[in-house]
Structures are given as C-alpha cells and as structure tokens.
Amino acid sequence: MAHIKLHNEELPGIVGLLNYRPETGKALTDLAEVLLRGPSTLSSGEREIIAASVSFWNGCHFCHTSHAAAAAAHLKTGISLIDDIKAGLPNTLVSDKLRALLHIAHQVQRNGKNVTGEDIKWARDLGATDLEIHDTVLIAAAFCMYNRYVDGLGTWAPGPKEAYTEMGERMAHVGYGKF
Amino acid sequence: MPHINLPSEFPGIRSLFMFRPETAKPLNDLVQTMLHNPHPSLSAGERELIAAYVSDLNTCKYCCNIHGAIAKHQLGNDGDTVKQVLTDPETAPITDKMKALLKIAAKVQSGGKNVSPADIELARGEGASDIDIHDTVLIAAAFCMYNRYVDGLATWQPDDEALYDKMGEQRAREGYHTPPFKVNREEAVSSEVSTQQYNN
Numbered sequence: 299m300a301h302i303k304l305h306n307e308e309l310p311g312i313v314g315l316l317n318y319r320p321e322t323g324k325a326l327t328d329l330a331e332v333l334l335r336g337p338s339t340l341s342s343g344e345r346e347i348i349a350a351s352v353s354f355w356n357g358c359h360f361c362h363t364s365h366a367a368a369a370a371a372h373l374k375t376g377i378s379l380i381d382d383i384k385a386g387l388p389n390t391l392v393s394d395k396l397r398a399l400l401h402i403a404h405q406v407q408r409n410g411k412n413v414t415g416e417d418i419k420w421a422r423d424l425g426a427t428d429l430e431i432h433d434t435v436l437i438a439a440a441f442c443m444y445n446r447y448v449d450g451l452g453t454w455a456p457g458p459k460e461a462y463t464e465m466g467e468r469m470a471h472v473g474y475g476k477f
Numbered sequence: 478m479p480h481i482n483l484p485s486e487f488p489g490i491r492s493l494f495m496f497r498p499e500t501a502k503p504l505n506d507l508v509q510t511m512l513h514n515p516h517p518s519l520s521a522g523e524r525e526l527i528a529a530y531v532s533d534l535n536t537c538k539y540c541c542n543i544h545g546a547i548a549k550h551q552l553g554n555d556g557d558t559v560k561q562v563l564t565d566p567e568t569a570p571i572t573d574k575m576k577a578l579l580k581i582a583a584k585v586q587s588g589g590k591n592v593s594p595a596d597i598e599l600a601r602g603e604g605a606s607d608i609d610i611h612d613t614v615l616i617a618a619a620f621c622m623y624n625r626y627v628d629g630l631a632t633w634q635p636d637d638e639a640l641y642d643k644m645g646e647q648r649a650r651e652g653y654h655t656p657p658f659k660v661n662r663e664e665a666v667s668s669e670v671s672t673q674q675y676n677n
Contacts (some may be wrong), residue, residue: 302597313480320511322615325506326503326507328503329503332499336499343601409536410626411536411628431481432493435630436626439623439624449486449589450581450584450590450618452592452594466560467676474659
C-alpha cells in the first residue's frame with residue numbers, strides 16, 4: 299500500500315502517482331516522452347537501456363523492469379534483456395559508445411560531481427556528441443527523480459518480469475502520457 | 478569548464494535550458510507547478526525551502542544558492558530562516574509540520590526506500606495532508622534530478638551571493654517561465670560585488 303491514499307490503488311508504480319496529481323504528471327510524462335522517444339541520434343532502445351540501468355542501480359524494481367521491457371520492445375530482444383541489464387549487458391550486443399555513456403550515467407547516479415573529464419573523453423573518443431552526452435546525463439538524473447518518487451511514496455509493483463511485457467510494448471510504441 | 482559546449486552568458490541550469498529547449502520545456506513546467514503555482518497548504522516559500530535544503534544535501538552550489546535566494550524573497554526577505562534551515566531544520570523558526578516534511582525530504586534524497594511509515598506518521602501527526610506528503614517527496618526527488626543535471630555537466634556556478642539574490646528576486650516575482658537576464662562573467666560579477674558592498 300502506498301504511503302498516501304491514491305485515487306486508484308490498482309495502478310502500479312508511477313502510473314498511480316501520475317493519476318493522483320495530473321498537474322505534475324503532465325510535465326513528468328512530457329519529459330519522459332522527449333527524453334526517451336523524441337528525435338535523437340541515440341535510438342529509443344539505447345535510451346531505455348540507460349533508463350533501466352540507472353533504475354536498477356537505484357534499486358527501483360518497477361522502473362527497472364518496465365523500462366527494460368520497453369528497451370526489449372524497441373530492440374526485439376525478448377524479456378531476457380531485463381536480467382541482462384542487471385548483469386551489465388554481457389549477452390547483449392551494444393556499441394562501445396553506449397557502454398561509455400552507461401559509465402557516465404552510473405557516475406551521475408551516484409552524484410553529478412562524480413563525472414570526470416576522463417569519463418567524457420572516453421565517450422567522445424568513441425563518437426559521442428555533446429547532445430548525446432547531455433541527454434545521457436539528463437536521462438540518468440531524471441531516473442534518480444522518477445525512482446525516488448516511485449519508491450518514496452511506497453507504491454506497489456508487479457513482481458515477475460513477464461508481467462511487464464505488455465506495459466513495455468505500450469511504453470515503446472504508444473508513448474508516455476498516452477495510456 | 479562545462480563538459481559540453483554551453484552558452485557562456487547563463488549560469489547553472491539556465492545554460493542547459495538554452496542548450497536544449499526541447500527538454501527545458503517540461504523541466505521548467507515541472508518546477509513552476511511544484512514550487513510557484515498556488516498550493517492548497519504549502520506556501521511557495523516553504524516549497525522553495527525544501528528545494529534549497531535537498532540541493533544542499535546533494536552539495537549542488539548553484540541550485541542551493543538560487544533556491545535559497547528565491548525562498549528568501551518568497552518568505553518576505555527573510556534570509557535568516559533560510560540559513561537556519563540549511564544549518565539545522567530542527568532549531569529553525571519553521572512549523573513542526575515543515576520539520577517533519579524536511580525529514581521525509583532528507584530520506585528521499587538518500588534513497589526513496591528510506592522513507593518509513595513512521596516518517597509519514599510523524600508528518601501526518603503535525604497536520605501534513607496527502608498532497609503535502611506527495612509534493613514533498615516529488616520536490617525532493619526532482620531536486621535529486623536538477624542537482625545531478627547541473628553538476629553532471631559541470632555548468633558554471635558563480636560564487637556571487639548578490640547575483641543569486643538578484644536572480645532569486647526575479648524568479649520569486651515572475652515564476653520560472655520568463656527569460657533569464659544575461660550575466661557577463663567578469664564584469665557583472667565584480668560590479669555585483671561592489672553593489673553589495675555599497676548596500677552594506
């Protein structure tokens with residue numbers, strides 16, 4: 299049970315919170331839509347992997363599993379990707395540039411000041427642009443918000459990863475704030 | 478030096494808003510709704526105090542100083558209360574409800590799961606509503622984003638208290654959607670310092 303009385307207790311994770319407070323919900327879904335599905339030289343699948351990884355490092359089961367399911371829907375990998383993200387992607391073919399961006403995201407997850415010039419140079423040497431570095435930092439920062447919001451209000455989340463397949467498909471192909 | 482090529486006339490998050498207007502829009506909409514728009518039971522000053530307090534816990538100089546300055550102006554030019562909240566909320570001249578909400582904010586800053594039912598009960602006992610608790614958690618969570626965004630890209634964060642005060646006065650009066658004024662890094666900072674000395 300959530301720490302506050304939601305309008306609809308059946309809605310899991312952030313969905314119940316967006317429904318509870320639509321005034322803030324609008325900006326929160328607009329941000330997710332532009333960050334994860336807006337025009338970018340990073341694919342939506344890559345951006346969802348960053349979102350899911352940060353959520354896993356923050357220990358937020360709902361955000362990790364749902365965004366990993368969205369990544370799987372974009373990349374057509376099957377839901378084994380959810381566990382592979384936890385392990386650091388040993389079984390998923392991703393670019394070295396994405397691995398360097400994931401390292402930056404991990405630094406941001408701990409604290410913004412942890413990002414070093416060397417971390418940035420590594421990503422740049424592998425072809426990352428200013429915009430890609432910017433978006434990586436903002437996605438990582440944003441999930442430090444979403445994760446705390448979802449866990450800080452004690453929302454409930456479905457357990458097994460199979461329960462997230464359909465949600466991931468909708469996040470990937472319908473979009474945020476649209477269901 | 479910032480990690481990416483940002484416009485040099487704007488400090489902190491404002492340089493990032495200029496760099497990427499597509500993400501600036503929802504980020505600004507969120508802060509306007511959380512901190513500036515009318516609220517049933519928390520004043521704008523109280524909400525700005527939560528933002529400044531969490532930014533201080535995250536050691537984000539720009540966010541702590543600017544939201545501290547906005548709080549000061551929202552609280553009727555009361556910079557003393559802001560300083561005391563940043564030093565120790567327990568002894569600051571704020572309501573017991575605010576003290577309980579700041580405890581929740583600190584828990585959120587250290588990790589969402591750290592908020593316990595006892596923290597919530599304490600706030601409720603001091604008169605906090607569900608909306609108060611919701612908004613406190615969201616403000617604290619959102620500043621864990623804004624702080625990491627501002628620090629993670631190594632934006633320019635001035636040391637000039639008078640400059641933050643001037644920017645804070647503008648935001649307290651106008652909200653978050655109006656354009657920021659440009660800051661000339663060398664000249665403005667030195668003239669701001671001399672103005673401050675003048676006033677004192």
